[in-house]
Amino acid sequence: MSVYFDHSSTTTCLPSAVKAVVETLREDYGNPSSVHKLGLKAEKILKQTRKTAASLLEVEAEQIFFTSGGTEANNLALRGPVKNRRQRPLHIISSLIEHDSVFRTLKDLNSKDVEVTFLKPDSQGIIDPARVEQALKPDTILVSIMQVNNETGALQPVEEIGRLSKEHSGNILFHVDAVQGLGHLPVAIQDWQADLVSFSGHKIGAPKGTGFLYVRKKNLLQPIITGGDQEKRLRSGTENVAGIAGLGAALKKLPRLKESNQPEKLLRLKKYFLQQLARKIPEARVNTPRESAPHIVNFSLKKLPGEVLVNAMSSRGFYISSGSACHARRNIESRVLKSMGLTGGELQGALRVSFGRENQPEEVDRFIAALREEYDLLQ
Amino acid sequence: MYDVIIIRYGEMGLKGKNFKKFSLALQQDIKRRLAGLLDYQLDTTYGRIFLRLNSRLEEMPQEAVKSLKLLPGIVNFSPALSLGPAADLEKIAGSAAKLVARELKQNSGTFKVETNRANKDYPLTSPEISREVGGLVLRKVNNSLTAPQQELTVDVHEPDILLELDIRKDSIYIFTRRYQGSGGLPLDSAESALLLLSAGIDSPVAGWQMMRRGARLNILHFHTPPYTGEKALEKVRDISRRLARYNGETRLFLSQITKIQREIQKHCQSDYSITILRRMMMRIASRLGASKNLQAIVTGDSLGQVASQTLANLRTISTAADLPVLRPLLTLDKQDIISQARDIQTYNISIRPHQDCCTIFIPENPITRPYPEPTAEIEKALPVEELVTDALEKIEEETITADL
Numbered sequence: 001m002s003v004y005f006d007h008s009s010t011t012t013c014l015p016s017a018v019k020a021v022v023e024t025l026r027e028d029y030g031n032p033s034s035v036h037k038l039g040l041k042a043e044k045i046l047k048q049t050r051k052t053a054a055s056l057l058e059v060e061a062e063q064i065f066f067t068s069g070g071t072e073a074n075n076l077a078l079r080g081p082v083k084n085r086r087q088r089p090l091h092i093i094s095s096l097i098e099h100d101s102v103f104r105t106l107k108d109l110n111s112k113d114v115e116v117t118f119l120k121p122d123s124q125g126i127i128d129p130a131r132v133e134q135a136l137k138p139d140t141i142l143v144s145i146m147q148v149n150n151e152t153g154a155l156q157p158v159e160e161i162g163r164l165s166k167e168h169s170g171n172i173l174f175h176v177d178a179v180q181g182l183g184h185l186p187v188a189i190q191d192w193q194a195d196l197v198s199f200s201g202h203k204i205g206a207p208k209g210t211g212f213l214y215v216r217k218k219n220l221l222q223p224i225i226t227g228g229d230q231e232k233r234l235r236s237g238t239e240n241v242a243g244i245a246g247l248g249a250a251l252k253k254l255p256r257l258k259e260s261n262q263p264e265k266l267l268r269l270k271k272y273f274l275q276q277l278a279r280k281i282p283e284a285r286v287n288t289p290r291e292s293a294p295h296i297v298n299f300s301l302k303k304l305p306g307e308v309l310v311n312a313m314s315s316r317g318f319y320i321s322s323g324s325a326c327h328a329r330r331n332i333e334s335r336v337l338k339s340m341g342l343t344g345g346e347l348q349g350a351l352r353v354s355f356g357r358e359n360q361p362e363e364v365d366r367f368i369a370a371l372r373e374e375y376d377l378l379q
Numbered sequence: 380m381y382d383v384i385i386i387r388y389g390e391m392g393l394k395g396k397n398f399k400k401f402s403l404a405l406q407q408d409i410k411r412r413l414a415g416l417l418d419y420q421l422d423t424t425y426g427r428i429f430l431r432l433n434s435r436l437e438e439m440p441q442e443a444v445k446s447l448k449l450l451p452g453i454v455n456f457s458p459a460l461s462l463g464p465a466a467d468l469e470k471i472a473g474s475a476a477k478l479v480a481r482e483l484k485q486n487s488g489t490f491k492v493e494t495n496r497a498n499k500d501y502p503l504t505s506p507e508i509s510r511e512v513g514g515l516v517l518r519k520v521n522n523s524l525t526a527p528q529q530e531l532t533v534d535v536h537e538p539d540i541l542l543e544l545d546i547r548k549d550s551i552y553i554f555t556r557r558y559q560g561s562g563g564l565p566l567d568s569a570e571s572a573l574l575l576l577s578a579g580i581d582s583p584v585a586g587w588q589m590m591r592r593g594a595r596l597n598i599l600h601f602h603t604p605p606y607t608g609e610k611a612l613e614k615v616r617d618i619s620r621r622l623a624r625y626n627g628e629t630r631l632f633l634s635q636i637t638k639i640q641r642e643i644q645k646h647c648q649s650d651y652s653i654t655i656l657r658r659m660m661m662r663i664a665s666r667l668g669a670s671k672n673l674q675a676i677v678t679g680d681s682l683g684q685v686a687s688q689t690l691a692n693l694r695t696i697s698t699a700a701d702l703p704v705l706r707p708l709l710t711l712d713k714q715d716i717i718s719q720a721r722d723i724q725t726y727n728i729s730i731r732p733h734q735d736c737c738t739i740f741i742p743e744n745p746i747t748r749p750y751p752e753p754t755a756e757i758e759k760a761l762p763v764e765e766l767v768t769d770a771l772e773k774i775e776e777e778t779i780t781a782d783l
Contacts, residue, residue, distance in 0.1 A: 305606075307608065308605050308606050309605070310605075310608070311604060311605035311606070311607070311608040311609070312604075312605030313605075314605075314608070314609070315604060315605060374605075378605070
């Protein structure tokens, strides 16, 4: 039996989500913009998912805007405000550990008129709120920091960053990329004082090509995709009704997480993994800090490039990532780990395992044993 | 507009008794490459192949042009208009004017007529025909032009448009274009060879050069799992699919050499490791090639390009091979190789970023003058025969079809 420890890359589509997708494709094929009965039925599906998302996040349904996924949600959250503000020059604060869909979008926006500060994390991979405070300027309009880093799992102090930003100026928008947090940690939009929060469907058991952006007030943004004015003009294009039905089904399965209600099973699994790793593969250097999401562990095995072990483990039916999935494909060093100060073998030999709700301790045992064998065999 | 494509072949026309065999091979390949692209009847006359189109074409389809340009054995080809063998000058000029007007497109231009009269029964000589038709075309085209700044004029030295008239016994052919082909000899006119394909830029071009001279290819790729992954392998398949456009259905052999690399790393001096690895590859390739009745090994080596491509290295590597090692790119510069790789459309696949061999096996300072004797001496630390036999047993074979 193969072992899937790559849930941060993507998750399997939940059976209830598959069912919702197929039923929608078969029965409710109408265009939500159509005025007839089929159109209304399709529109109702959007409404339901919007409600499910809103109630899970304790926000209003009209604050949820569907997108094609996390990348588009991040693009809208960053490009939308810049387009909306007449003010030039303007300033944006973000970090070196953001996902490419934030990092590269900001690199793209960066120009004579749009200055972007990318903050460095500490050696734990965590952004110090004091640094955000120091970086704030009179013309800062946006602060964008992720909730959970996708490579290391490091938990970012978004609540404090949100508070400091808003104290600096009520006009600053705060964006949080919560793609890796949803389903694993409480997403406390109100406590964070976030104006914009991005989510992806395929990380929580919904189909790929789904996601949404929480927008506190619609007039904070200009659309970046224009057309038929769907999603209250903020995101044109006929809605992915079947995908959104699947998203709704997956959202329904998510636990309502609070500080007092953590995903115990994942936490136990991660703890067990770290214990076994320390015991059986003591050479491993763990790059994931204590303050981290319950589903991600990043560690380095110095003597081999991460991709080699990913390939070796893949041929034995264990699926993990080196650094992050995108890096594995492009075969470059991880920007995130590099910004934490990792170099040489520790940087190149980084591996990421990420658990899902279905994983069992017995799979951890098999994985660690196989990894030990391959590492001994190959080095 | 066009009703025929004239295909001219080169040196195979010089083949005496074997001409028929070569010609049939070329016709076969044309049929294969144009399948689904053009609707035509093929007909041969001495020195030419004619594709008579079942319906007139306004323009040659781009895909058909691409296919013919890279079809071994073709020197050049022209889409043409044909008329009956007795057509008079007025009629010839009428058709020719249409072609010339089209080539003129927007701006003014110059033209010249060249006539080749194979049919000596035609009542005028070649110079006469050129002169008369030239005058008629000039008048017809200029009369038909509407924009005031446009004008067609004559330039017999460096014309923009060369109007050619081919007066033959069966027909008169009129054309203004000659597309350059790749030359060479038709596929299968030579025997088969084994191409050592990496995932790089050079080896696919070496393969193409062999196919251009009529050899059919089998492909052998060495990989080092888990140091190289499934995605790197898919890249090799993609390159092979591209080569299969020219080669037809292709056998791809995949040989794992992880064990050999590890043994070399363990037992041999590191500066000799690349040379020794390549010698092992030659042994595997020779035995595989001989068993599949392949006559030679083909590599993408280019003299001096990297440390393992010095003459001493090439010599020492070749001495381990039982089959001759052919290196069609030996004297080409990298830029020329890249330009050919673009022509055969393997370049964009080759530059995809996947390691084709894990860097951890590459020594800091590979030796540039590894002579055969010391190399053989160092190699004695390896169970050569055992490793080669083991690798041969584990070779996997796949069938690759063209990616079109």
